[in-house]
Amino acid sequence: MIIKEDGTIEDTIEDMDAAHAGIGPGMKILAVNGRRFTPQVFRDALYEGKNTSQQLQLLIENTDYFRTFVLDYHGGEKYPHLVRDDSKPDTMTEIIRAH
Numbered sequence: 001m002i003i004k005e006d007g008t009i010e011d012t013i014e015d016m017d018a019a020h021a022g023i024g025p026g027m028k029i030l031a032v033n034g035r036r037f038t039p040q041v042f043r044d045a046l047y048e049g050k051n052t053s054q055q056l057q058l059l060i061e062n063t064d065y066f067r068t069f070v071l072d073y074h075g076g077e078k079y080p081h082l083v084r085d086d087s088k089p090d091t092m093t094e095i096i097r098a099h
Contacts, residue, residue: 003029007037017073023060031059043077050076
């Protein structure tokens, strides 16, 4: 998920746990594992989840509704990044060379 500082979800990544659970853009995380959401509380929960079997519990607001989502996620923090697909032309290198 890509999350703003206030807990608002900007985006979820297709075929990842949050998207499969039904979490989507515009929703807002209010609590993580029973604690009020802050970016640090969220990071701490992701870090702790790497070394335990504890599931990640997210209390999420979606318009006027509240729901707890339970994710069996233990991968820690991840950041979206580009990965080169060798089966396709390297257009990024061509763009960079042009400048």
